Amino acid sequence: MLELVADAVNAGWSRTETLLVITEVAQNLARRKCGDGELEDVLAVVENMRG
Numbered sequence: 470m471l472e473l474v475a476d477a478v479n480a481g482w483s484r485t486e487t488l489l490v491i492t493e494v495a496q497n498l499a500r501r502k503c504g505d506g507e508l509e510d511v512l513a514v515v516e517n518m519r520g
Contacts, residue, residue, distance in 0.1 A: 470491070477487040499508050 474484060474487050478484055496508065499511065
């Protein structure tokens with residue numbers, strides 16, 4: 470993942486832009502795999518872990 474971010478930054482993307490796109494892609498893949506309801510549950514758990 471770090472290499473992917475570094476490659477994107479070297480190609481001219483900002484680090485923030487790169488991380489936002491990675492997050493969006495991951496959420497879209499998860500939504501296809503498990504559906505919106507389960508994805509929302511997982512995101513809630515992640516948010517709770519952050520404190």
